[in-house]
Amino acid sequence: MDWNIGIRILSSILSESAPLVFAVIGETLTEKAGVINLSLDGSILLSAMIAFAVASLSGSLAAGFLCAMAVGGLIALIVVVGSIELRQDQVSIGFILTLVTTDLSSFLGNPFVRVPGPAVPPLPIPYLKEIPVLGPVLFNHNIVTYGSFVLIGLGWFWLFRTRPGLEVQAVGEHPAAAFARGMDVRRLRYAYTLVGGALVGIAGAGYSLNVKLGWSYQHTLGIGWIALAIVIFGGWNPLRAAMGTFLFGALQSMAGLFQGILPGVPMQAFQVAPFMLMIVVLVLVSSDLLDRFLGLLPEAVGRSLRGVIQVTPPSALGKPFERG
C-alpha cells in the first residue's frame, strides 16, 4: 500500500474517534467515582442537536460547544441528584433519561434536519505538521482532535499520578473508607459526574459540528452504548479506553473498506457489526471463557495476558453511599 494512503487512514481514524474519546473518558471519570451515567446515548444525541442548533443560529461554534457541555452536565446533574439525594436506582434514571433526551432531540431538532451549518475549521500546527509520518498523522487536525489527545493524557495523569485522582479512586472503590479518611464522598461524586457529563456533551457537539456534520433524525443513535461498552473494555483506565476507541475506529474504517471489496456481504451486516463486536469484546473481558483458555498456556504467559485482557470495575460502582 502507498504510504500516503496509510497515513491518511491513520489520521482519519484519530480525527473521527475524537468525539467518542471525549464520551469514553468522560464516562470513565464518572464511573471511577462510583456513579453510572447510563444516559450516554441520549445525552450525545441531545447535546449534538443543541450544539448544531445554537452554532447555526448564533454563528458561534464556541457557543455551540458550551451549550452542549451545559446539556451534558444538566443530564448528569439529574442522574447524580436522583441517585445521591433521592436514592433512586441509577440505571433506571439513566435509562429513562436516554429515552427522554432521544425524543427531545427528535422533537426540538425537527426544524434543523438536513440544514447546512457550520463546521470546526482545520488547524494544522505549523512546523510540527512537517515532521515526516508523525506530522500528518498527529498534527494536521482541528482543535477537537487535539483536545481529545490532551484529554487522554490528562485523564490518565489525573487519575493515576495525582492526589485528587487517588482520592476519586478511593471514593469509587471503598467510599466508607474514603469517608473515614475525611474525603467528601458526595461532593466528589457530584464533581466527577458533572465533569463527565460535560465531556459527553462535547462528544455530542464533536459529532454534529465536526465528524458527522449537521443534524438528522436520531443522528448518532447507538454510539452512546458503544461508548459505555468501551469504558468497560478500557478497564476504567483512560489510556486503555482511548486505545479501545481507536481500535473501534480502525475496525470501522476497515469495515468501510471491506464493504467496497465484498459486495456479496449484505450492507446490514456492516451496520450491526459494531454491536456484535461490542458483545464479543464484553464476553472476552468479563467471562471465564478466556480464563480457561489462558489456563492451557504456560503459566507466566497466561498470567500476564490475563492482566492485559481482564478488567475489574470500581467496587462501589452504582452503589449508593449512606453517610456521604
Added chain:
Amino acid sequence: MRMEKVLANRLLQLLLPFSLALLFTSLVLLWAGASPIEAYGNMLRGAFGSREKWADVLVAWVPLVLCGMGLAFTFTAGLWNIGIEGQMILGAIGATWVVRLLQLPSYLLLPASILSSLLAGALWSLVAGILRIYGKVHEIFAGLGLNFLAIGLTNYLIFGPWKQPGTATMSGTEVFPSQAQLPNFGGLALGPVEIGIAGMAIGLTAILLRGTLFGLKLNAIGRNRHAAFLMGLRIDRNLFTALALAGGMAGIAGGIQALGLFHRLIPSISSGYGYLAILVVLLTGSRVLWIAPVAFFFAAVIKGSLQLPIEMHLDSSLGGVLQGALVLSVMLFRGLQSRMLKEKE
C-alpha cells in the same frame, strides 16, 4: 380518617409529578413555538376523538401490555431485560416466516404463526440469558446488542430474501394473504384475538407471580440473588425461565403487530413499544394490575401524539417526552418523599 389520608397521599404522589411532567412538556412546546393547549387538545382528540381512535389506542395497548407482563417476570427476578425490543422484533420475524412458509387455512395458519412468534421471541431472550449467565455480560449490553442485531436482521430480510417482487422498499415485505390476517371488529384495526391474548397474558402473569412457588422464587432471587442461592434455589434455571416468559410474550406482541396491524414485516415493526413497556414497568413496579391501566394511558399518549405532525407540523416524539418526563418525575418525587419522611423522624 386514616384511609382518607392515605388516599390523599396517593393522589398527591400521582398528581404532583404529573403536573411537573406536563409543565416540562409545555415548556418544550413553547420553546418550539407551539401552543401547549392546542397541542394537548390535538392529542386528546387524536386518542379519543372517535370510535376508530379508541380502537387504535387499544391496538397499541395490546403489545404494551404483553411486553409489560413479560417484563414483570424479569424485573421481579432482578433482570434488566432491555432486549425486550429485539424479542418483539424476532416475534414479528417468526410470524412472517410461518406465513411465508405454510399454505394453510386461517384457523391453522394463525395459531401456527403466533406460536412461532412466541418461540422466536423466547429463543432470542435466551441468547441474552446465555450471554448474561455464562458470558457474564450485563443483560443491558447483551440485550441492546441483540436489539440492534434484530433491526439489522429485519432490514436484511426486507431488502434481501423476503423483498417484494420487483423492488425492495422501506415499506416492507409483501402484504400477507387474507388468511394470515387476524380478524377485526367491523372496520376497526382491533380484533378479538389480540384482546383475548392480552387478557390471558394478564391473568397468567398475575397467577404465576402472585399465586405460585415460581413467583415466590423469582421474588427471592430478585431481592437477593446470593441469599436465594444459599437457600438452594436454582438461580440459572429460574432466570432462564423468567427471560423465556418475557421473550415469549414480547414475541407474541411482535407477531400481533405483523399479523393484526401491518399485515406484513416492516423495518420498524416494534414501534419502540418494548422500550416504552420498560418505562411502564419502571412506573408501576411488577404490580400486574397496575401495568394494564398505565399501559393504556401510555398507548393513548402515543396515538394522541400522532396527531401533532398532521395538525401542527410538530414531531410526534413529544409523546415520548411526556411519558419519560412523567416516569422520571414520579421516581424523583418518590425519592423526595421518603427523604422528607426520614428527616422528620
